[in-house]
Amino acid sequence: MVSEKRLLELLKSLIRIQSVNPDLTPGGNGEEEIARFIGSYMESVGLLVRYQEVAPGRLNAIGVLKGTGGGRSLMLNGHIDTVDVEGMTIDPLDPVLKGDRLYGRGSFDMKGGVAAMIEAVNAVVDSGTPIRGDVVIACVCDEEYASMGTEAVVREYVTDAAIVTEPTANRVCVAHKGFAWAxxxxxxxxxxxxxxxxxxxxxxxxxxxxxxxxxxxxxxxxxxxxxxxxxxxxxxxxxxxxxxxxxxxxxxxxxxxxxxxxxxxxxxxxxxxxxxxxxxxxxxxxxxxxxxxxxxxPPFEVSTDEPVVRAVSEAVSETLGRKVEYVGSHPWLDSAILAGAGVPTVILGPDGYGAHGAVEYVHFPSVVDTARVLFSAISKIAG
Ligand SMILES: [Zn+2]
Known part of the structure; x- marks a missing residue:
């Protein structure tokens, strides 16, 4: 079972660790500290952990829950870098919970999704449910700039399916735009x-x-x-x-x-x-x-008939008792890199407000919902 209390503590810890992308904001402190924190946390959950240092001070933390064999492997992917904290009108590093809103830089984009995916795997380990396929948690650097993180991940980890936990208000996101600069x-x-x-x-x-x-x-x-x-x-x-x-x-x-x-x-x-x-x-x-x-x-699109999309859709309707809504996302996301590596990918994450803005918060109950959906999706895909 997903533990709300444990999830909230983890998410607060992630918000307290600054992880500003230094390529986007000169002087930004990068992802080393947060990657090491997440790595130790995943180790304590019982995952096999390794780090990929893609540039000095720029780390991915990867945790693997080994399957018993014969199942489909699944990657949960989320970025741990944030944009700048300059100009914010709230304390960016003090995770204050007011009502349902948890404030702080990165709470919404996207430490909420990262905490949810780690808690989902923690809950799988707790439940003792045997999983046949490997579950890979990829906490990646540099999504906000050049996506060096996910590019390094797909050089070594190609799974049978992936879920990117960028915020979607727990709707199932199956497409996003691409872009070209000229x-x-x-x-x-x-x-x-x-x-x-x-x-x-x-x-x-x-x-x-x-x-x-x-x-x-x-x-x-x-x-x-x-x-x-x-x-x-x-x-x-x-x-x-x-x-x-x-x-x-x-x-x-x-x-x-x-x-x-x-x-x-x-x-x-x-x-x-x-x-x-x-x-x-x-x-x-x-x-x-x-x-x-x-x-x-490149732009990204996945068929709603793809097994990973079906599994996540079923998990949404069973867990949240909601009709599944398929949506597209306007900004470009790392999902296109995973799809480019041949990994069928879908995007689902929490709800909130203020990505890159002066005030940022995540709707905490939606983070719990994301974790519950992921928990269910893991056994559907890798179980
Ligand atoms: Zn993001």
Whole structure:
């Protein structure tokens, strides 16, 4: 049985240990201390524990409950890094419980989910229920920046199924968006401001590109609809160009972000930016530009018929007595890396408020519910 008291104590301990991602926030203290704490905790539960140091001070803590053999293996995956605590209007490291809300940085994103998955396995060990498949608890670093943690995990641990415990209000999340970052460089020709016949204004060119891009977003992208995620999108994030007031700018660089839905990949993004550039060129033969899609993360989708999705859905309806709701998540999550490694993955975690915000809390009863759902799902999948 899941112990509410033990779960609350564990979650409070996790909130008290700062674990700010240092790549996101220079000076952030990283995940070593929290990983070591979780490792010792999992050892005391009886799991085989090891650490993966993916960079100095950046650790994954992995705990394995060995199965008796012949069953499906399952990974529970959650990140232990948080965003910055600067600007918070609550004490980020003091886990105060007010009513049902437990406050603190990371309570919601996502130490609540991490505590729930550890407590679920603790409850399995307590119950003495024999488990045939291995259950792997992966507490990973760096999800908030470059996902080095889960990338290191899938190099060594490929299980038959995975559950990522990011917050979903205990709804079953089966899809999320991907993204692509691109640079578009518009080339003009520098000339004295008084000589329009000699200069080509790269910033004006970028303006034409941006209005064509806007048209593409409103017409092409808006018409594309994913049932859970809605439409893909694009926005201009950064722009730079020009040297002084009296000179035609020879260069203007626009950096943009394209959020993708399942079915769209890097090639889609490259091809469509090229189409936009081509459309500008047709109207303005002087227009010259090149595009580079320099970083992508794929979108994620899993079928509701996948055994792990079915098991978690059954666990939700049996444990919480609720109709299962399938949802999509807008932000990108580590689940895409697990899926990319061939591991059928689903996302389920607690409810709360304020991920990356000035006030953050997790709804504690929902953390208990997550732990109970996971406890039930473990025996359905690995039992
Ligand atoms: Zn998160």
């Amino acid at each position: 640079t578009v460089e518009v080339t003009g020709k520098a000339a004295h401001g008084s000589l329009p016949s000699e200069g080509v204004d790269a910033i004006m060119g970028a303006g034409k590109f941006l209005s064509q891009l806007d048209l593409y977003a409103r017409e092409t992208l808006a018409a594309r609809k994913h049932p859970l995620l809605g439409s893909p999108s694009v926005h201009a994030s950064l722009i730079e160009g020009g040297s002084n007031l009296s000179t035609y700018p020879s260069r203007c660089v626009v950096k943009l972000e394209r959020r993708t839905v399942p079915g769209e990949g890097r090639e889609t993004v490259e091809r469509e930016i090229e189409m936009v550039l081509q459309a500008v060129k047709e109207k303005d033969p002087q227009f010259q530009a090149s595009a580079d899609v320099f970083f992508t993360r």
